[in-house]
Amino acid sequence: MNAVLTWLFGRLPIGWLQLSHSRTRLFAAVAGVAFANLLVFMQLGIMGALNSSTVAPYSLLNADIILSSQEGNTLTDSGNIARAYMFQALGVPGVAAGTPLYIGNLPLSVADGSSISLLSFGLDVTQTGFVAASIAPEMGRLAIENAVLLDKDTRGMPADALASLATGGRFTFEANGKTLNAVGSMAVGGGFLADGMMVTSDQSFLRFFPSRNSGAPDQILLRVADGIAPDVVVERLRAVLPPENVKVQTVAKARAADLAFMATERPTGIIFGFGVFMGILVGLVIVYQVLSTDVADHLREYATFKAMGYDQPFFLGIVFEEALILAVLGFVPGLIVSIGLYTALNAVTGLPVAMVASRAVLVFVGTLVACSASGAIATRRLAAADPADLF
Amino acid sequence: MADNQITHPIKVQGLNHFFGTGEARKQAIWDLNLTIKRGSLTILMGPSGSGKTTVLTLMGCLRNVQEGRVGLLGHELHGASEAQLVQLRRRLGFIFQAHNLHESLTATQNVLMALQVHGRGNAAKQQVAARHILGLLGLADRADYLPQNLSGGQKQRVAIARALVSNPEVIFADEPTAALDKESGRVVVEMLKKLGQARGTTTVMVTHDNRIMDLADRIITLEEGRVVQDTAP
Ligand SMILES: Nc1ncnc2c1ncn2[C@@H]1O[C@H](COP(=O)(O)OP(=O)(O)OP(=O)(O)O)[C@@H](O)[C@H]1O
Ligand SMILES: [Mg+2]
Numbered sequence: 001m002n003a004v005l006t007w008l009f010g011r012l013p014i015g016w017l018q019l020s021h022s023r024t025r026l027f028a029a030v031a032g033v034a035f036a037n038l039l040v041f042m043q044l045g046i047m048g049a050l051n052s053s054t055v056a057p058y059s060l061l062n063a064d065i066i067l068s069s070q071e072g073n074t075l076t077d078s079g080n081i082a083r084a085y086m087f088q089a090l091g092v093p094g095v096a097a098g099t100p101l102y103i104g105n106l107p108l109s110v111a112d113g114s115s116i117s118l119l120s121f122g123l124d125v126t127q128t129g130f131v132a133a134s135i136a137p138e139m140g141r142l143a144i145e146n147a148v149l150l151d152k153d154t155r156g157m158p159a160d161a162l163a164s165l166a167t168g169g170r171f172t173f174e175a176n177g178k179t180l181n182a183v184g185s186m187a188v189g190g191g192f193l194a195d196g197m198m199v200t201s202d203q204s205f206l207r208f209f210p211s212r213n214s215g216a217p218d219q220i221l222l223r224v225a226d227g228i229a230p231d232v233v234v235e236r237l238r239a240v241l242p243p244e245n246v247k248v249q250t251v252a253k254a255r256a257a258d259l260a261f262m263a264t265e266r267p268t269g270i271i272f273g274f275g276v277f278m279g280i281l282v283g284l285v286i287v288y289q290v291l292s293t294d295v296a297d298h299l300r301e302y303a304t305f306k307a308m309g310y311d312q313p314f315f316l317g318i319v320f321e322e323a324l325i326l327a328v329l330g331f332v333p334g335l336i337v338s339i340g341l342y343t344a345l346n347a348v349t350g351l352p353v354a355m356v357a358s359r360a361v362l363v364f365v366g367t368l369v370a371c372s373a374s375g376a377i378a379t380r381r382l383a384a385a386d387p388a389d390l391f
Numbered sequence: 392m393a394d395n396q397i398t399h400p401i402k403v404q405g406l407n408h409f410f411g412t413g414e415a416r417k418q419a420i421w422d423l424n425l426t427i428k429r430g431s432l433t434i435l436m437g438p439s440g441s442g443k444t445t446v447l448t449l450m451g452c453l454r455n456v457q458e459g460r461v462g463l464l465g466h467e468l469h470g471a472s473e474a475q476l477v478q479l480r481r482r483l484g485f486i487f488q489a490h491n492l493h494e495s496l497t498a499t500q501n502v503l504m505a506l507q508v509h510g511r512g513n514a515a516k517q518q519v520a521a522r523h524i525l526g527l528l529g530l531a532d533r534a535d536y537l538p539q540n541l542s543g544g545q546k547q548r549v550a551i552a553r554a555l556v557s558n559p560e561v562i563f564a565d566e567p568t569a570a571l572d573k574e575s576g577r578v579v580v581e582m583l584k585k586l587g588q589a590r591g592t593t594t595v596m597v598t599h600d601n602r603i604m605d606l607a608d609r610i611i612t613l614e615e616g617r618v619v620q621d622t623a624p
Contacts, residue, residue, distance in 0.1 A: 010511045012500055014493070021495030304491040307453050308553075309481030309508045311474075386455055388448035391487060 005321075011314075015321030018298060025297075026329075032290040033330025033371070034337070036283035037363060041338035043279035044359055047263075047272045049351040053192040054262045055255050056352070060121065060132050060188065060199060061101075063221035064230040065237070066254045068247045072218075073265075074258040076103055076119060076193055080216040085246055089222055092240055094233040096225040099127040100217030102205045105194060108175035110156035116195035118154070118175070122205025130221050135199060138184045142201045146178060146208075152185040154196025155350055176208055192268065192351070280366075287367065288374040294322060295378035302382050303390030312383050319375030327368040335360060397465050400561050400593050401427040401450055406459035408445055408616075419445050420616045423459070430591040432584050432606060434598055437613035443597040444488065444565055446613070450595065451483055451563040452476045464560060481508055484559035486567040488597075490546040492538040498525060498549045499534045505553045524552045527582070529575070543570040551579055555586070562586075564596040573602055580606050 005013030019026050057076055067085055072078030086098045102122035109115050125143050128136040138149055152162050161171045165185035172181050180198075188197045206212055224233045230250045237248045249257065263269040295302075302315055335355075342353045382390070408420035419442050427433055435443045448454040449468075450461055456469040466479060484505075492501050502521040506512065525534050528548040538546050547570040554562060562583060568576030580603045586592040604610060605624065612620035 006514075011507050012496065012503065014496070017495040017500075300491065301493045304487070304493070305504065305508075307451070307480060307485050307487075308505055309477055309479075309483075311477045386448075386453060388444075388453040391489065391491060 013321065015318045016325060019322055019325055029290045029294065029326055030329045032286050033326050033367065034334040036286040037331055037334025037367060038338055039279045040283045040363055041334065042341060043276040045342050045353045047276050049353045050192055050262060050268060050272055051259055052352045054258050056188050057197065058255050060135060061130065061221065062132055063130055063251050064224045065222040065234060066249055066251050067220035067222065070245055070247050073261055075219065075254065078103065078218045080218060081220055081246065083215050083217055085241055086220045088240060089237055092236050094224050094228045094236060095222050097129065097223045099124050099130045099221050101219040101221055102202055102212065103218040104209045104212065106175050106208055108173065111158065114156060116156040119194035119197045120205060121199045122202045123199065125201045129223065135186050141183045146204050147181045147183045148198045148200040149184045149186050150182045151188045151197040153350055156195055178208055284370050287370045290326065291319065291323065291371055291374035292378035295319060295375060299382065299390050303387045307387040315379045315382055316376055319379055320372050323368065323371030323375050327371045331364050331367055398429055399426050400429055400464050402462035404460040406449065406461060408449060408457055418616065423618065427593060427595065429593055430587045431608040432587055432594045433609045433611060434596050434604065434607040435611050435613060441613040442616040443613055447563050447565055447595065447597060451485055452480050482560045484554035484562040486551055486554045486564040488565040490550040492546055492549055494538055497535050497537055498530060501549055502553045502556050505557050509557065520556060524556045528552050544572065544575065547571060558590065560592065562592060562594045564594065566597055568598060568600050568603065576600060577603055
């Protein structure tokens with residue numbers, strides 16, 4: 001280790017020698033950095049779960065453009081839009097197909113007496129091109145009255161019955177005075193929006209929600225003709241449809257807008273965003289404490305080096321070396337414990353909390369930068385003082 | 392380098408130094424004038440608090456000069472830039488009142504630090520030089536020990552080896568023999584004196600040790616920040 005580092009730095013690996021000199025202090029420093037990592041990972045994980053449950057319903061759809069009511073907030077929190085706009089849109093050059101999407105929250109009581117809600121999509125079962133490939137083959141079965149596809153992770157449903165759906169099992173349950181027939185399952189991975197999701201035919205949907213009418217769906221899905229950019233068609237649609245009533249967006253834009261809305265205009269999003277902010281802040285304070293304590297502990301020794309003719313870049317080199325070592329040694333346990341806690345949280349709450357590579361890289365780079373900056377700030381005292389005052 | 396022709400590496404004129412600010416401001420050095428010849432061994436004496444360490448650190452680029460002139464190796468220290476100070480410090484050897492070794496480096500590694508400050512260099516040669524000087528100071532069998540496993544006297548000798556290894560032009564020593572027994576204390580000072588005669592190394596040393604006064608070329612006594620006696624035994 002020493003020989004490698006000596007060759008690498010062209011000097012003795014003082015940062016490493018210093019850190020490894022006292023095992024207990026090294027352990028405390030690494031634990032501090034690991035804890036800072038854990039804190040940030042947990043906050044980002046919860047924020048990430050909110051984001052993925054916001055966009056999870058999009059994973060069931062396959063469309064290019066979405067028409068919504070101007071009163072709506074997100075895909076699943078929308079006002080109604082007149083179906084007539086779909087026919088108008090179909091007349092616009094470049095629009096190849098369209099279908100209405102009905103959305104509702106269906107409350108039901110489950111075995112243990114508690115009540116849950118199912119986020120329900122009602123779709124024309126013949127329009128299989130508008131749903132994700134994973135459920136397109138199942139759409140035909142929904143033509144039967146009151147048949148539904150259920151999210152396999154729905155909370156409150158008998159787990160073995162849900163599991164049996166994938167292997168041809170069937171079961172029925174009551175909601176809103178109707179008997180629903182679960183004929184298949186799907187994986188959505190929702191979480192914050194509802195206890196589970198179901199997809200059914202537009203006909204069944206209107207039976208489950210008697211107050212809704214077929215002329216006023218929640219969203220209108222459009223597909224563009226091959227070889228034409230959705231953005232171009234969006235512009236054409238905006239020119240035709242009344243902007244005060246109809247919001248025209250590509251699906252990608254709608255997804256992004258939903259994420260922004262949930263993060264900035266809903267209490268959960270704001271609270272979780274604040275949690276991320278606090279996590280990063282506390283993490284920074286911990287990392288700064290670790291590095292500045294280390295520099296303070298070695299100030300006398302650094303002052304001696306300064307007296308021998310070492311300059312500020314040399315000391316920065318030492319603290320960057322320490323920053324790198326602590327960032328790596330702290331990141332590994334921080335990451336492992338975080339993945340463990342993500343798994344536990346997911347098992348307990350059913351929220352889609354999971355580690356993603358980009359988040360891990362982001363947190364590592366952030367830790368490295370925070371460690372380096374903290375060390376650099378801590379060495380400023382050394383730069384300002386006369387060596388004789390530090391002995 | 393033209394500096395080799397310098398006959399007086401240290402020239403101090405009208406040096407005043409103050410500690411503290413406002414009410415607590417206190418003058419520690421009063422109008423000090425001093426010129427020290429190349430290759431000489433000068434001893435600074437005086438009671439505790441008389442300003443010996445202060446003068447030594449002012450001349451050795453370890454403290455900013457506030458008032459007066461301090462010429463070191465042909466460079467004025469008053470108002471010198473940090474970069475100039477860094478360059479000058481590399482030409483000095485300092486032995487501190489406290490040994491000030493780096494706790495996580497072995498004796499040899501501590502000595503190597505004084506060589507590596509001059510650049511990457513030849514690692515094998517540096518090792519040889521570091522172990523050689525430790526050997527001269529009787530530490531051959533302690534070369535790979537950490538400071539925590541050395542006695543006070545051994546640590547002090549490592550610090551001396553570190554100050555001498557890079558052949559400094561001026562050596563400042565603050566009670567270098569305090570932690571040593573009579574025998575090894577004298578050996579160290581004799582080494583410094585021989586360096587002066589052989590290479591023209593100038594040494595300024597603070598000491599209370601009466602047993603080594605006979606080795607000095609010049610003895611300066613300070614009291615309350617002023618020179619009260621200046622003799623050549
Ligand atoms: N950093 C400082 N801040 C304030 N006063 C100081 C400081 N360093 C030294 N002094 C004061 O300056 C005066 C000279 O101190 P100095 O350390 O130079 O004495 P010294 O001769 O080396 O003493 P000793 O033999 O005890 O080492 C003393 O009165 C001391 O209290
Ligand atoms: Mg002193």
